Amino acid sequence: MRKMNRHQVVVFSLGILLIFSIIISIRFGRYPIPGKELLGILLSKFYPIEKFWPEQVEIVLLNIRLPRILLACLVGCCLSAAGAAYQGVFQNPMAAPDVLGASQGAAFGAALAILCYRNSTFITFSAFFFSLLTVALVFLISQRARGKTILALVLSGIMISSLFSAATSFIKLVADPTDQLPAITYWLMGSLAGAKFSDILFSIIPMSLGLIPLLLLRWRLNVLTLGDDEAKTMGVNARKIRLLVIICATFVTAASVSVSGMIGWVGLIIPHLARKLVGNNFNQLMPAAMLLGAIFLLFVDNFSRNLFTTEIPLGILTAFIGAPFFIYLITRKGESF
Amino acid sequence: MSIEIANLSFSYGDRLILDGISFVAKDKELLSILGPNGTGKSTLFRCILGLLSKYKGQALLNGMDIRDFRIQEMAQVIAYIPQSHYPSFNYSVFDMVLMGTTVQVSTISSPGIKQRKLAESALERLGIPHLKQRGYTQISGGERQLVLMARALVQEAKILILDEPTANLDFGNQIRVLTQIKSLAKEGYTIIQSTHNPDQTFLFSDRVMAMKDGKVLALGTPSDVLTPELIQQLYGIEVELQSLYEDKARVCIPKSIIEDDYQQFCS
Incomplete structure (x- = not known):
């Protein structure tokens, strides 16, 4: 077997760090769960063990804490994978998962669902549907635009995003200020509070449909960053691969945003942090970004649910942590972008 | 290995860029295309590489229409060496060279041990093994050009197309790059390069094609083609x-x- 290089060691260590983070996160919370009880509850799912823990603890663990932790990991993983992928196909280190309007579309879908029929499954579904619809719209418009494909895509993304954002504002204007408006505002700030196993079941299919191809295509992504012409002369069908990557990245973004609301910054800073750790080669960058994203969002969500008695929405925390961190990254001495 | 271009014309909108170009690049020859900037050399290359297809006339690669080649098939026959550039992301020199082997591996996999060995030996061949772990954007322009040539070698195509390989290089690097190109031609590569320096054309080519305003002005051995009259016609x-x-x-x-x-x- 070939010796692992330094970057592969980093990726491997991140994997181990993620497992530790999950275990630590399970124990922390308003009801701390001791390690012995945690082990007992988990093992009892596979072997019959006589209950030595209170029923309440098991409910907290399985129905509230575990789904939330898993969802935080999945969403963090997806957002940063999508961010890294978009940065690659647009050859632009400033691209983020919402560059093609996936988040604004989801926001509109969620707001509309809250306005019409308030049911959490319906809200998730509507957000997911409108997110995909927005990106499809952006893509169709860019196909009709003259000139450079990438620029056309990004510009139509900006336009359609602002259109949907205006529509969302309009919904907020007409929404009932006593219950609908706060619900919309809260959704827009992004949160994993109230995560259920059904959310995971809903999002796991589009997430894996997107994440697996992104992992498999990661070498081609390297070649795509050199530009279409060069990629073609090296035997890569740039248009086809880019379309495929955009579809996958959109699927994972839509699936994440629809269960978590708007969580900014993760898709931008985590790929950058991963670049600092393992370099720009997507072979290591993609898995590193996925693992790091999961760890990051898990930690932020731990703060969100433990720091104060009332929860701080995730989107606010990621911005508070993300923006200064990003400033540090770009002003730090050493290697430039 | 041969490229035959017959009466090829190309226009962007109503602007005619290439006007009835005809020439043959023979097997294992080093053909230089000489002409001032903006004369259509790069556009001609884009037609040959299959990047532009809406041209009139005929372009044949080994006797087959270039438009009938699939992207992968094309990459197995022709490798393109762009001007040394500055990509958005900094890759290590080794990764950059390894990208040339992409056409040899399936869409969902990465280059393996065989490809890594190819990349190592290409770096050796061009005398830059010491750059292996350096960042591509952190080395000099001349070194970047050599890295791009190594990348073309691992592609294992027998025709190389170089777009102004010495543009923006200092004198020493120009000669180093051109010497490598000449020795590749001796090894049996068919090479087409564009340039706007007449002196270098004379030193480093088997034949020269002079181009101005999308037309071929002369084609032949450097000693026949390079005359004071031609230089005046080309550059005024x-x-x-x-x-x-x-x-x-x-x-x-x-x-x-x-x-x-x-x-x-x-x-």
Whole structure:
């Protein structure tokens, strides 16, 4: 077997760090769960063990804490994978998962669902549907635009995003200020509070449909960053691969945003942090970004649910942590972008 | 390995860029395309590489229409070496070279041990193994050009197309890059390169094709083609051609400058 290089060691260590983070996160919370009880509850799912823990603890663990932790990991993983992928196909280190309007579309879908029929499954579904619809719209418009494909895509993304954002504002204007408006505002700030196993079941299919191809295509992504012409002369069908990557990245973004609301910054800073750790080669960058994203969002969500008695929405925390961190990254001495 | 271009014309909108170009690049020859900037050399290359397909006329690769080649098939026959550029992301030199092997691996996998060995030996071949772990954007322009050549070698295509390989390089690097190109031609690669330096064309090519405003002005061996008249036609500058070392080299000297100095000397 070939010796692992330094970057592969980093990726491997991140994997181990993620497992530790999950275990630590399970124990922390308003009801701390001791390690012995945690082990007992988990093992009892596979072997019959006589209950030595209170029923309440098991409910907290399985129905509230575990789904939330898993969802935080999945969403963090997806957002940063999508961010890294978009940065690659647009050859632009400033691209983020919402560059093609996936988040604004989801926001509109969620707001509309809250306005019409308030049911959490319906809200998730509507957000997911409108997110995909927005990106499809952006893509169709860019196909009709003259000139450079990438620029056309990004510009139509900006336009359609602002259109949907205006529509969302309009919904907020007409929404009932006593219950609908706060619900919309809260959704827009992004949160994993109230995560259920059904959310995971809903999002796991589009997430894996997107994440697996992104992992498999990661070498081609390297070649795509050199530009279409060069990629073609090296035997890569740039248009086809880019379309495929955009579809996958959109699927994972839509699936994440629809269960978590708007969580900014993760898709931008985590790929950058991963670049600092393992370099720009997507072979290591993609898995590193996925693992790091999961760890990051898990930690932020731990703060969100433990720091104060009332929860701080995730989107606010990621911005508070993300923006200064990003400033540090770009002003730090050493290697430039 | 041959490229046959017959009566090829291309226009962007109503602007005619290439106007009835015809030439044949023979097997294992080093053909230089000489012409001023903006004369359609790059557009011609884009047609040959299959990046532009809406041209009139015929472009044949080994006797088959270039438009019938699939992207992968094309990459197995022709490798393209762009001007040394500055990509958005900094890759290590080794990764950059390894990207040339992409066409050899399936869409969902990465280059393996065989490809890594190829990349190592290409770096050796071009005398830059010490750059392996350096960042591609952190090395000099001349080194970047050599890295791009290594990348083309691992692609294992027998035709190489170079777009102004010495543009923006200092004198030493220009000669180093051109010497490598010449030795690749000796090894059996068919090479087409574009340039706008007549002196270098004379030193580093088997045949020269002179192009101006999308038309071919002359095609033949450097000693037949490179005349003061042609240089004036191409660049609008009167030159004196000095033949050195029994015509092993020719140097262009702008006439206006020598004459001014001569007049000053007399007065």
